[in-house]
Amino acid sequence: MSTETSDKDILRGGQFLVKETNCDDIFTLEDLNEEQRMMRESTKEFVDRELWAHWERFEKKDYAYTEETMRKAGELGLLSVAVPESYGGMGMGFVSTMLVCDYISGATGSFSTAFGAHTGIGTMPITLYGTEEQKQKYVPKLASGEWFGAYCLTEPGAGSDANSGKTKAVLSEDGKTYSITGQKMWISNAGFCNLFIVFARIEDDKNITGFIVENDPSNGITLGDEEKKLGIHSSSTRQVFFNETKVSVENMLSTRGNGFKIAMNALNVGRIKLAAACLEAQRRVINEAVNYANERIQFKTPIVNFGAIKAKLADMTTNAYVGESACYRAAKNIEDRIAIRESEGNTHQEAELKGVEEYAIECSILKVAVSEDVQHTADEGVQIFGGMGFSADTPMESAWRDARIARIYEGTNEINRMLAVGMLVKKAMKGHVDLLGPATAVGEELMGIPSFDTPDFSELFAEEKDILKRLKKVFLMVAGSAVQKFGPELEKHQQLMLAASDILIEVYMAESALLRTEKNAKRYGEEAQATQIAMSKLYLYNATETIIKKGKEAIVSFAEGDEQRMMLMGLKRFTKYTNYPNVVALRTQIADKVAADNGYTFD
Structure with missing residues (x-):
């Protein structure tokens, strides 16, 4: 196990809800090593040359071209990143496999699907569950692209x-x-x-x-x-x-x-990689939208100067940044957990299975959040293009259609929402995540008198971190009361679980962005991270508004009388800002940055 891994306090899956994470302990895209950066660039070059330049061919059902480009990807080693060296692969870590999955998936959903199906659920079950004879016979052919x-x-x-x-x-x-x-x-x-x-x-x-x-x-x-x-x-x-x-x-x-266990574990890996596969798709839609908005003149000015367009670009960009932050945070957690298990004597096979399984909650969270963000981004991309966005002559139309499948793949988003909450409750019952203690503490806090002291929010993100702690209390309040009331029957109350899941998702995503930005502000300076700070604040504000809505929906669905009034008062207390951010100013700042850069430049 590396010193880097052993020196860090690596939380177990789901523990982000009840334990504070230090920003120095998370991984960000800015932490990529030289080898990973070179891999990212070679992947982007392949996509630009072979995929993006020929996106119309993919829209015309050119299946032969999909197969041809898959073979080319195999020749470049892009199909073998996750395969151990002993079976003809590159044997790289989980972060590197996520990186290739991310950047190879931006040009077209057709290739992205072929790539994901082959490298993930087509190859991985043999790598992780096959006998030595099976792996020697099949995996080298799959890794090279000789077979699919x-x-x-x-x-x-x-x-x-x-x-x-x-x-x-x-x-x-x-x-x-x-x-x-x-x-x-x-x-x-x-x-x-x-x-x-x-x-x-x-x-x-x-x-x-x-x-x-x-x-x-x-x-x-x-x-x-x-x-x-x-x-x-x-x-x-x-x-x-x-x-x-x-x-x-x-x-x-x-x-x-x-087989059922194989299928479920394959889905866990598939979920986080599907989230990664939605990131570059967002970046490319943003780039196309910004470029068009800079060039499209209406009322004698580029439409990028209009506030309505700025709002769209800001939200699209913010969601992409937050998705990146959360995906690579979780990917490194998985990689570190694999390293720990290997150091304890597990085979790579066992270590990878258990490492991914440990973060199954985060995998479901990411699958839901990023698949919905890519659809929203593509939809807004169409809107910015206007009539041209609805035309099949521009890539916006195909991006919108391709994005739709992501909410169905690897278990529908409804299934994954319920899984995230259900798995967390089961972890708590097994003693892997202490939800009972914090939930009880939140219940006692609701009965007490709130503090009226004015806190010191002079440090970067001091208020945002305080709000984030309180947003976690909203989940503990809602989920704790629901588990107490329904017990094992909770799974039958699907709409309640969906609302609780949305709270959980927003907490993880918002925290990931804050931690990434805080880490980078410490090493690059706050001025260099001004737009990232704005995006982190904007996302947290939007997340808080979502949690207010979903928290109320959950509370009134199962609580009555004094209990309901107390919980609604708690919801109001836990989601209150001392200093509300100027949302319009934040959006304007973000949009002006991407307009000046003529695209997304935060990765």
Whole structure:
């Protein structure tokens, strides 16, 4: 384990809610080392040359070009970043894998989907769960781009309820092969993949089992036509039909009945990487929107000078900055946790599985927050372009359509919202996160007399940090009371959980931005970080307004009488500013900076 890792106080997953994080202990994009910066630049060059310059081809359903560019990515080593060196990969850390996933995904959702499906759910299950023989046989081909992978989980009757699949695997009489029969749908890369990760049920097992199935049409495998989709037009998406497809018993992935666990852990990694894959898409939309707003003249002035446009650019830019802050904070936490587990004797395989699983709450938070931000950014990009934004002749229209799938991938945002709260409550019950003590303290505080002392807010972010502490109390107040009232039945109250989840999400995202900016203000000076300070303040203000709304919605849904009045008073107390920020001035400052830079320059 590195000194850097051992010297830091690394919080466990979910503990951000009840423990204070020091800004020096988080990782930011500004902390990238030289090797990572070079990798980022080479990835951006590839995207500009092969993807962005040809975005129209992806809109015309040029599946062959998607496959061609995937092979080129393989030749450059971009498909192998997360693969251990012993299997032909680059064996780089989790942050580096996030970095490539981020910057390779900005030009087109079609390529981003193909890349994510192959490197993530197409390759990773073998890397993490395969036998040594399976890894040696398949992973080098996948890492180089010689072969491509696809992931067959979803069925017509099994979407969010992934373990309810009907696909069957029947063992032969001689015990040497399984015969797989069933239908899978929405399979990314199906049109050009060489192998499938297939989930099927053996006999009446409670849980599904994973298999590695080579794509051989003569072995009972047929494909449906390419799906007609709203977006990601050149992502090959087909149904896959298995009719007594023979698979050697040696190609079972992990153990019998372990498929559901494989699927869930693959989704955890997929969620944080999906969030990363939405970041460069935001940056590029912002760049296009700013460039257009600087050049578009109306009423004898560039439209970038209008306050209505400034407000849009400021919010788009702020959300991108906050998403970056949260994604790389969590990625380094995962990387550090992997390093700790390896130092304790875990294999890399075990360490990576447990490292990601530790931060499953943060993965769900990021998936929801950033996927919704990229949709909002694309929508505002269309609006800034006006009629031209609605035209397929500009990339705004395709960006808007491509962004829509992100809220459905890797578990819908509704599922992930409920998962984030549900996993946190379960962690608390296991003693991994102490929610009971802080929640009890908040309850006692509500019964006490509030302090009327005027605090000293002269330090950078002093008031913002004070507000953030109080926003955490809102969640503890709402969730603590809800758990006390409903206990194990809480999961049945989905609208309450959705509201509580929005509070949790806003707390994590706002804190991540504040910590990143505080860290960089300490090393570069506050003047150099003036716009980042403005964005952090603006996001916190918006987060507070969201928490006021969602907190009230949650409280009135389950509390009555004196309890309701007390909690609503607590909500008002916990969300009150001493000095409200001038939101219009903050937005103007941010927009003027991106207009002067003619794009997003904070990464």
